Amino acid sequence: MTGQTPALRLDGIVKDFPGVRALDGVSFTVMPGEVHALMGENGAGKSTLMKVLGGIYQPDAGRIFIAERETRMKGPLEAKANGVMFIHQELSLAQELSVAENIYLGELPRKSFGRVDWATLYARTDAILQRLRVGFTARTRVGDLSIANQQMVEIARALTVDAKAVIFDEPTASLTDAEKVVLFDVIADLKAQGVGIIYISHRMEEIFRITDRISVLRDGEYRGTLTTAQTDETEVTQMMIGRKLDLSRSAAPVEPGAVALRVEGLSCGTLFRDATFEVREGEVLGFYGLVGAGRTEIAETLFGLRKPTAGRILLKGEEVTITSPIDAIRKGISLVPESRKEQGLVLGMNCRDNITLPQVADLTAGPFVADGAEISIYDQYRDRLSIKSPSWRTLVGNLSGGNQQKIVIGKWLSMRPEVLIVDEPTRGIDVGSKSEIHNLLRDLARQGYAVIVISSEMPEVLQCSDRIVAMYNGTIMREFTAEEVTEDSLIQAISGLASEAAA
Known part of the structure; x- marks a missing residue:
């Protein structure tokens, strides 16, 4: 040059x-x-x-x-x-x-x-x-x-x-x-x-x-x-x-608790078929596959955005019917969506109002929203998730991608879910903030949440997950533990080769 x-x-x-x-x-x-x-x-x-x-x-x-x-x-x-x-x-x-x-x-x-x-x-x-x-x-x-x-x-x-x-x-x-x-x-x-x-x-x-x-x-x-x-x-x-990045898990995994969610034979037309899996309290279950494999569609079905055509959903051992996101939220399932800007946030609203948006009806005092209660909830999750914002009044659209994602996670954690589904948790986020989000998801599992992480990035799903579900063309091909999974075996599974290898 x-x-x-x-x-x-x-x-x-x-x-x-x-x-x-x-x-x-x-x-x-x-x-x-x-x-x-x-x-x-x-x-x-x-x-x-x-x-x-x-x-x-x-x-x-x-x-x-x-x-x-x-x-x-x-x-x-x-x-x-x-x-x-x-x-x-x-x-x-x-x-x-x-x-x-x-x-x-x-x-x-x-x-x-x-x-x-x-x-x-x-x-x-x-x-x-x-x-x-x-x-x-x-x-x-x-x-x-x-x-x-x-x-x-x-x-x-x-x-x-x-x-x-x-x-x-x-x-x-x-x-x-x-x-x-x-x-x-x-x-x-x-x-x-x-x-x-x-x-x-x-x-x-x-x-x-x-x-x-x-x-x-x-x-x-x-x-x-x-x-x-x-x-x-x-x-x-x-x-x-400005520092070395610690890519190791922040602490040793805890022993998982009771089964929080079990899915049996769940199908949704041609989008995915006969999905069976479970996630326990205190663990992170990763879903990995190519675009169109059916991962997001499973999450949307669990959250009531799609109607299943077959199968059962059990929460803490009891079969439930979920027909809408309101149903899912009331039964203890929350979804952090794939696109935080289009599906997860109101960019023109401030940080406080975004976090408390799903529970505004519960925070009203007469015809007015109780500002003190909203600020208290925001302060709690700002500290808990290390959200960096000048003030609760700051518009969410002015925050960095990592802090926007923490606002979405805080919004759904404030609903106290049994199961937290996070779809593409670090899309468009820098490497430093990625590490923070990964450690946050691990910390939530240690606090007893059942966490499902859907990701298109292999390093991410390997970093976060206790078990990994590999999908191909709408079908669960194989499930791995963190100890047994390898990059080669995961690539084979999401390429549709797992059944051939098993045979």
């Missing part, structure tokens, strides 16, 4: 918000044809820095250079005109418009008298979609697509211009393994064309698979750049969080 002109250079970027300096003199360089990881804990300043680069925020100090030409981004369209494309983690698509209209929004090809050239629009879009090997067309309504396919539409935007730099912000959060392969091929193509790529992800295996260098932010400050091939996860993590 020596002697090359940088594709992108940031020099001394400062950004202040009321009462906080989000970026404090950040500088780093991305070279043409380089995949450059930007890492840091939630709240480290990554998103703010990228919004400055993308023209969403204006810096209070510092300079931006594109191919060594100083540029000031006054808005996203100007950033795009300068060759900077931003692929957002949070989808920014118009649900009622077609795929083509979303990809070329603001830049639709025109004919005479300003009329949209639909034929050209659809032809250009379909050519891009062929590169991404997706199963939908330019005319498809975005709102009819899955979240994963909507993310592919976001990625398609990067291929519409002669980009000099492309920013990928957690691009694989919603993608299947097959779609990840396509994404990495696209990144390789962009790299071969000399495009500079900034790749933001909390997934270490991706960082070490596709990046050339890694820059780290901590507390809004630049902490250094490492060459990926010459570093390891331990060094990167220590630079991110």
Whole structure:
């Protein structure tokens, strides 16, 4: 890279918000044809820095250079005109418009008298979609697509211009393994064309698979750049969080108690079939499998969001019928959902109101909610879960991902459940906060809760679980204890090979 002109250079970027300096003199360089990881804990300043680069925020100090030409981004369209494309983690698509209209929004090809050239629009879009090997067309309504396919539409935007730099912000959060392969091929193509790529992800295996260098932010400050091939996860993590990360379990497992939940022959149409398992007080039962294996659907059925077509659910030995989430909550089952922002939180409400939301009816004094009782509950779970927030009045949308997840967990713990189901507990959370959440789940088990953890990350399910249920195509293939499970045996089971091995 020596002697090359940088594709992108940031020099001394400062950004202040009321009462906080989000970026404090950040500088780093991305070279043409380089995949450059930007890492840091939630709240480290990554998103703010990228919004400055993308023209969403204006810096209070510092300079931006594109191919060594100083540029000031006054808005996203100007950033795009300068060759900077931003692929957002949070989808920014118009649900009622077609795929083509979303990809070329603001830049639709025109004919005479300003009329949209639909034929050209659809032809250009379909050519891009062929590169991404997706199963939908330019005319498809975005709102009819899955979240994963909507993310592919976001990625398609990067291929519409002669980009000099492309920013990928957690691009694989919603993608299947097959779609990840396509994404990495696209990144390789962009790299071969000399495009500079900034790749933001909390997934270490991706960082070490596709990046050339890694820059780290901590507390809004630049902490250094490492060459990926010459570093390891331990060094990167220590630079991110300022300490070594303890990946061991926080204490020895306790002897599990009575069976809290038993499921016998539970089925839900074609989503999953004949599921039988149990979870005891004081243990963590992990569910692991590929996307579409049926893990989340089992959780949703236990929580009353889906109606089972066969089987029995027993709580403390008694058969129960669960027809709605209210039923589940009353019977002692709580669900921390897969998407905390869309399903678990009201981002425009404060921390206190989010935690006490399921029990507002029980906290009323006449026509009013008892503020003192709400604050007491918030204080209890803030201390118990080590939630970091300036005040109970802070909007949940302003918290880091790890603290948002603790708010969701606190909300359901405040209902005193017998069984706590946690679906993808650390999705989109940095490595330091992941460790906190893992230890929290273990601590809850030691306190006597029966905990079910559903995860797409093998290290997570191995780290947290006393027993692991492996699923494939709607079927439980095998159950492992923490002592007997290996990565190879787990991979075989979730690939549908467990029955062949048994035979």
